[in-house]
Amino acid sequence: xxxxxxxxxxxxxxxxxxxxxxxxxxxxxxxxxxxxxxxxxxxxxxxxxxxxxxxxxxxxxxxxxxxxxxxxxxxxxxxxxxxxxxxxxxxxxxxxxxxxxxxxxxxxxxxxxxxxxxxxxxxxxxxxxxxxxxxxxxxxxxxxxxxxxxxxxxxxxxxxxxxxxxxxxxxxxxxxxxxxxxxxxxxxxxxxxxxxxxxxxxxxxxxxxxxxxxxxxxxxxxxxxxxxxxxxxxxxxxxxxxxxxxxxxxxxxxxxxxxxxxxxxxxxxxxxxxxxxxxxxxxxxxxxxxxxxxxxxxxxxxxxxxxxxxxxxxxxxxxxxxxxxxxxxxxxxxxxxxxxxxxxxxxxxxxxxxxxxxxxxxxxxxxxxxxxxxxxxxxxxxxxxxxxxxxxxxxxxxxxxxxxxxxxxxxxxxxxxxxxxxxxxxxxxxxxxxxxxxxxxxxxxxxxxxxxxxxxxxx
Amino acid sequence: xxxxxxxxxxxxxxxxxxxxxxxxxxxxxxxxxxxxxxxxxxxxxxxxxxxxxxxxxxxxxxxxxxxxxxxxxxxxxxxxxxxxxxxxxxxxxxxxxxxxxxxxxxxxxxxxxxxxxxxxxxxxxxxxxxxxxxxxxxxxxxxxxxxxxxxxxxxxxxxxxxxxxxxxxxxxxxxxxxxxxxxxxxxxxxxxxxxxxxxxxxxxxxxxxxxxxxxxxxxxxxxxxxxxxxxxxxxxxxxxxxxxxxxxxxxxxxxxxxxxxxxxxxxx
Numbered sequence: 001x002x003x004x005x006x007x008x009x010x011x012x013x014x015x016x017x018x019x020x021x022x023x024x025x026x027x028x029x030x031x032x033x034x035x036x037x038x039x040x041x042x043x044x045x046x047x048x049x050x051x052x053x054x055x056x057x058x059x060x061x062x063x064x065x066x067x068x069x070x071x072x073x074x075x076x077x078x079x080x081x082x083x084x085x086x087x088x089x090x091x092x093x094x095x096x097x098x099x100x101x102x103x104x105x106x107x108x109x110x111x112x113x114x115x116x117x118x119x120x121x122x123x124x125x126x127x128x129x130x131x132x133x134x135x136x137x138x139x140x141x142x143x144x145x146x147x148x149x150x151x152x153x154x155x156x157x158x159x160x161x162x163x164x165x166x167x168x169x170x171x172x173x174x175x176x177x178x179x180x181x182x183x184x185x186x187x188x189x190x191x192x193x194x195x196x197x198x199x200x201x202x203x204x205x206x207x208x209x210x211x212x213x214x215x216x217x218x219x220x221x222x223x224x225x226x227x228x229x230x231x232x233x234x235x236x237x238x239x240x241x242x243x244x245x246x247x248x249x250x251x252x253x254x255x256x257x258x259x260x261x262x263x264x265x266x267x268x269x270x271x272x273x274x275x276x277x278x279x280x281x282x283x284x285x286x287x288x289x290x291x292x293x294x295x296x297x298x299x300x301x302x303x304x305x306x307x308x309x310x311x312x313x314x315x316x317x318x319x320x321x322x323x324x325x326x327x328x329x330x331x332x333x334x335x336x337x338x339x340x341x342x343x344x345x346x347x348x349x350x351x352x353x354x355x356x357x358x359x360x361x362x363x364x365x366x367x368x369x370x371x372x373x374x375x376x377x378x379x380x381x382x383x384x385x386x387x388x389x390x391x392x393x394x395x396x397x398x399x400x401x402x403x404x405x406x407x408x409x410x411x412x413x414x415x416x417x418x419x420x421x422x423x424x425x426x427x428x429x430x431x432x433x434x435x436x437x438x439x440x441x442x443x444x445x446x447x448x449x450x451x452x453x454x455x456x457x458x459x
Numbered sequence: 460x461x462x463x464x465x466x467x468x469x470x471x472x473x474x475x476x477x478x479x480x481x482x483x484x485x486x487x488x489x490x491x492x493x494x495x496x497x498x499x500x501x502x503x504x505x506x507x508x509x510x511x512x513x514x515x516x517x518x519x520x521x522x523x524x525x526x527x528x529x530x531x532x533x534x535x536x537x538x539x540x541x542x543x544x545x546x547x548x549x550x551x552x553x554x555x556x557x558x559x560x561x562x563x564x565x566x567x568x569x570x571x572x573x574x575x576x577x578x579x580x581x582x583x584x585x586x587x588x589x590x591x592x593x594x595x596x597x598x599x600x601x602x603x604x605x606x607x608x609x610x611x612x613x614x615x616x617x618x619x620x621x622x623x624x625x626x627x628x629x630x631x632x633x634x635x636x637x638x639x640x641x642x643x644x645x646x647x648x649x650x651x652x653x654x655x656x657x658x659x660x661x662x663x664x665x666x667x668x669x670x671x672x673x674x675x676x677x678x679x680x681x682x683x684x685x686x687x688x689x690x691x692x693x694x695x696x697x698x699x700x701x702x703x704x705x706x707x708x709x710x711x712x713x714x715x716x717x718x719x720x721x722x723x724x725x726x727x
Contacts, residue, residue, distance in 0.1 A: 448581020
């Protein structure tokens with residue numbers, strides 16, 4: 001689900017398959033792409049003589065306006081709660097109190113970033129057939145920061161067919177499927193849980209469409225923990241290609257048995273509050289969150305926030321362990337910076353994926369040290385929200401946008417006495433800072449070696 | 460509405476009874492099913508031990524993806540990819556939910572990381588040694604249509620060629636009570652800006668996509684029970700030489716109108 005989750009103690013886990021399929025060869029981060037020589041149709045690709053291909057650095061893209069953004073996390077509902085918690089360094093993590101039935105009996109000793117009030121949401125009657133925890137959080141997040149009105153205005157100005165809804169998630173409403181399996185009726189789902197859409201990944205994208213009346217492209221992106229960063233890239237392509245004039249992007253993921261016990265099975269869940277980039281870290285704290293942003297073309301001379309660039313890459317390495325040299329992470333960051341038409345030195349803040357698993361943070365620190373100079377302020381905010389998986393992209397893009405708009409650069413929230421991992425370069429900051437910056441980035445990396453980086457700016 | 464275009468350089472296809480695009484084309488032309496078709500795909504991109512253990516969704520996706528690359532003579536490592544699937548792998552969803560209801564701490568870590576919607580995309584990029592971008596999306600019965608739009612948008616944004624892969628599995632266990640999905644189906648298109656093969660022009664339009672998700676062509680009738688059958692009107696048209704087809708899109712009431720210009724002589 002995310003690169004950090006990719007620390008797999010194979011020796012401890014009997015049924016882990018040797019997923020590493022093929023050597024990526026002499027891959028180096030010095031080139032934009034790694035080629036493998038002429039491909040022989042009909043034969044198994046030969047990976048043993050990898051040669052760097054010609055540079056394919058992307059050309060700069062036209063920046064898009066970010067007209068509005070919001071998020072709802074364990075820190076609270078909406079932007080003010082996010083910014084305030086960052087400023088006073090208040091964590092939203094709590095002892096695991098999630099789950100019912102079998103999942104409660106086996107409740108894990110861990111900390112979670114649970115959103116307050118999701119259980120109390122009462123959906124409007126026309127949305128009730130799609131009632132579930134994930135959709136309640138989607139609805140709750142849309143009520144914040146005047147977003148219902150802002151999306152309504154967007155649809156009114158452009159026409160419903162000219163607005164896209166591109167939404168990221170990792171598990172969507174699988175919590176509803178999990179519940180159905182605890183109440184099977186003669187081997188079938190109980191009558192109150194037979195809405196097919198609740199039991200499929202597009203549950204969330206379709207629900208956002210229903211809430212907003214959007215009739216343009218409607219897609220759920222599910223690349224594990226890079227999902228709601230990739231939505232910005234997909235929306236930008238649709239706008240640039242002229243398919244739509246605007247997009248509502250976002251991500252929603254809720255706590256459920258699948259992720260708690262799934263990450264536990266991989267040995268990736270800490271019994272303590274997560275300690276990103278700390279030498280003592282031993283795993284992640286899971287969380288849930290929802291958030292949205294509105295993208296449109298920039299009007300002439302218009303000031304404001306921008307999506308300046310995106311970069312996407314694959315690790316080509318392992319389903320749940322990051323590339324040991326952070327090659328995929330570096331390619332994604334390089335592409336995002338190139339598409340923004342800037343240099344690494346222009347970036348003032350980088351929100352790291354930083355999940356606090358041993359593997360992720362070491363590799364990401366090395367990738368950052370190899371690309372940026374010492375002036376960068378880089379941090380993981382997982383200590384505030386937990387790892388919100390498919391929502392991490394939007395949650396942490398919102399933090400990057402807060403950094404741009406308010407000059408509030410979060411550090412890393414641990415136990416107050418940080419012991420930085422030896423891999424941390426001078427870029428990785430544990431204390432908050434206050435200063436005005438021009439560009440902010442966000443990294444989101446997922447299972448399957450799926451990487452996305454975004455560059456935001458202000459004009 | 461803006462029209463997006465591409466050439467279809469090559470096609471990969473696998474479903475029960477029709478284990479290749481050649482077999483599918485022959486079936487569309489003559490109605491004949493090949494004898495001795497294998498019961499499951501055997502994706503050559505994976506080493507033999509992985510091939511046997513791969514989830515069905517991964518196996519069919521990698522089978523058609525590699526077939527398309529081979530048919531076009533393109534290196535899989537050079538291609539950005541779009542993987543689209545309605546449900547991902549329903550048998551793994553069934554496993555995860557069954558395990559959670561009985562003994563949550565017995566979850567298999569392998570099954571868990573195979574449960575992500577981008578499992579096929581992950582295995583593909585690992586197996587191919589591909590560092591290019593890969594995405595995994597879903598849009599219910601518009602999954603293939605929206606995947607096609609994303610692939611075409613990637614071409615418009617500068618990619619020279621993009622691999623599009625659509626796949627779904629049959630429902631197992633209690634999920635059968637909500638998803639009426641049968642069989643295994645995968646289709647891949649190698650799309651390029653300036654390549655050989657049929658040229659497609661695609662635009663959104665109002666419409667409902669008809670009553671049969673797979674359409675009423677030979678492939679649509681053969682494999683129409685699968686959740687990604689909404690791709691089959693296009694594959695039927697590519698096999699028969701039809702010039703226009705409608706595909707379901709993400710939002711209900713919207714479709715993709717696809718015009719196809721076939722190379723001269725390709726369907727004589």
